[in-house]
Amino acid sequence: MLAYLANKAQFLEDAHIIEDLVRDSVKENLGIGVSQNEYASWRNSLGNGMSHIIASPEIPDDAGIAIEYQINKLKNRIDFIVSGKDAQGEESIVIVELKQWTEVDYSELPEHVNTFVGQKKRDVVHPSYQARSYASLLEMYNVYVYETPVNVTSCAYLHNCPELEVVNDSRYEEALRNTPVFIKGQKSEIVSLIASQIKTGDGVELLRKIDAAPTRPSLQLAEAVSRMLQGKEAFVLIDDQKTVLESIVKAAHDGLDGKKQVLIVRGGPGTGKSVVAINALSRLMGQRLIARYVTPNAAPRAVFEVNLKGAFKGGEIKELFSGSGSFTGIEESDFDILIVDEAHRLKLRTQYSKGGDNQIREVIHAAKTSVFFIDEAQKVTWKDIGEVSEIEKFAKSMNAEVKHLELKSQFRCxxxxxxxxxxxxxxxxxxxxxxxxxxxxxxxxxxxxxxxxxxxxxxxxxxxxxxxxxxxxxxxxxxxxxxxxxxxxxxxxxxxxxxxxxxxxxxxxxxxxxxxxxxxxxxxxxxxxxxxxxxxxxxxxxxxxxxxxxxxxxxxxxxxxxxxxxxxxxxxxxxxxxxxxxxxxxxxxxxxxxxxxxxxxxxxxxxxxxxxxxxxx
Structure with missing residues (x-):
């Protein structure tokens, strides 16, 4: 969903008040509140930064400009997009990830840098990796982009940063391979990149097509995930695991056109909760449903991402595995199915997200079908609220059909x-x-x-x-x-x-x-x-x-x-x-x-x- 859309000429006319226009559009079109820091960043990045880039005569006057494009149902937003056609007349877009950073240091974390964010130094994802991951999400989930196909190019622009040494270091070679990073004083370089991909404009037609397109995993992604996950011996199911899996798949299809479905799956340590959850993700992705594996614990998600990293570029992997705090403010039933592992670790409110009230309610609200794998004896922090009775309460309040299942076979220990x-x-x-x-x-x-x-x-x-x-x-x-x-x-x-x-x-x-x-x-x-x-x-x-x-x-x-x-x-x-x-x-x-x-x-x-x-x- 787009916040701001215009052609080059209109964008340049709006440049002196762009922060006001974008703020109003983000509130109205995306339903998201805007902080004072974000508002100021638009003034600097858009009014003072990108307006000088886009004003270059090398970029066609009728090129499309999009600002704050929400690319998926988890509120990831692309800062800036330029659209048009390349030298072969094919539809093309350039994604620009904008950063306010003035200085950047190395991080011990792979594909991360260390910089001031929110008045404190933090380890954050390298901007080229972030830009490329957003491009990957479009290529893998936007139906118009992958069916046409649209040529997608990405880059990062640190318009306040005078030093290139850290962000261009060889340790970030993989992130930089197809997504260059530009700094203060490199106006001509970023203009050349955009101009090489956008030879002629088409107004805003391409961006409108992308914005109107449904979100669904591409056949390529669905088949790859299915092969990667189902092909592992560790994921072979037996006995009650198979029964639970088939029940999940049936519920997911029942929920597409009927009542909301809520499945509560009880199981102790080693009964295969995660195994069944991943198999369900694999099966349903293969059927091109919009599915997510959700867990409050970062460790299992990180291990899955590492194991699958060789098969995917990165952005689309993270799209498969979500934290439980990602569903505040999501439209009702936006997802076909959400599969929540370690549901006993769900929290009352989502940290860092405004408006969150209860993660159980948010998950059920956001999905046509939601599955909760739960072991109440593994609640281990004061804020853990995951209980069967709470899931039942919220399911009933949303008129969902509830089914109880249990995993009993012990495979650990x-x-x-x-x-x-x-x-x-x-x-x-x-x-x-x-x-x-x-x-x-x-x-x-x-x-x-x-x-x-x-x-x-x-x-x-x-x-x-x-x-x-x-x-x-x-x-x-x-x-x-x-x-x-x-x-x-x-x-x-x-x-x-x-x-x-x-x-x-x-x-x-x-x-x-x-x-x-x-x-x-x-x-x-x-x-x-x-x-x-x-x-x-x-x-x-x-x-x-x-x-x-x-x-x-x-x-x-x-x-x-x-x-x-x-x-x-x-x-x-x-x-x-x-x-x-x-x-x-x-x-x-x-x-x-x-x-x-x-x-x-x-x-x-x-x-x-x-x-x-x-x-x-």
């Missing part, structure tokens, strides 16, 4: 339902005093020395890079601001390690060097390993022979319990029970990441003794 029940009872997640440790091939050990535990996990990792260390979030993340410091230290055992490095990104768990790091609940939930080593911190202690949680044992930098102290003043009984559930659920989640084994070290010897007694029973 060597298929040991016995271990799953045992660890739930030992941690106090369920009450079952008769449970004993099962006679199974699952490998559970208790270490009295964290260095020995780390050594064993390293040894297991040498086999296939599928073993990692995790810990309860009981140590402040001091290395974030001072990389010379370690976060988790036990001097008496000559043990010292950092939380997983921010530079490795959310896909840290598959980085071969991340065996040096320790992960936490926020970076491991939704993923699985062969062997997991877990450090149980001081948020557990023993009182009267029972395992008792202690919220004071959590780190000050952990957001999981933010809200606990405030609620303790208002309702201490409720707050205590909620904090207790979060701590127990956290360790349940950490201790069920391992397919073959879980090894633990407890900072409190009495807690270690408790586990040992339960293991020996």
């Amino acid at each position: 060597n298929g040991s339902d016995g271990y799953m029940t045992w660890i739930d009872e030992v941690l106090g997640v369920i009450a079952d005093e008769e449970t004993t440790y099962p006679e199974s091939s699952y490998d559970f050990k208790i270490f009295t020395n964290p260095s020995e535990l780390y050594k064993e996990i390293r040894s297991k990792n040498e086999i296939n890079n599928k073993s990692r260390m995790l810990a309860g979030y009981c140590w402040d993340w001091v290395s974030k601001n001072n990389p010379k410091l370690d976060d988790i230290t036990f001097p008496e055992f000559d043990f010292s390690a950092k939380w997983n490095l921010e530079s490795r990104g959310s896909a840290w768990i598959i980085d071969p060097n991340s065996i040096e790091d320790i992960g936490c609940i926020h970076t491991s939930q939704g993923l699985e390993l062969d062997y997991v080593g877990v450090i149980v911190g001081p948020d557990f202690k023993i009182e009267g022979g029972e395992l008792v949680s202690d919220p004071e044992g959590r780190a000050s930098t952990d957001v999981s319990l933010h809200g606990y102290k405030k609620e303790m003043k208002e309702d201490p009984i409720s707050a205590g029970a909620k904090a207790d559930q979060i701590i127990r659920n956290t360790y349940r989640t950490l201790m069920t990441r391992g397919m073959k084994g879980c090894y633990i070290y407890c900072t409190d010897p009495e807690v270690a003794k408790y586990f040992q007694n339960r293991l020996s029973r």
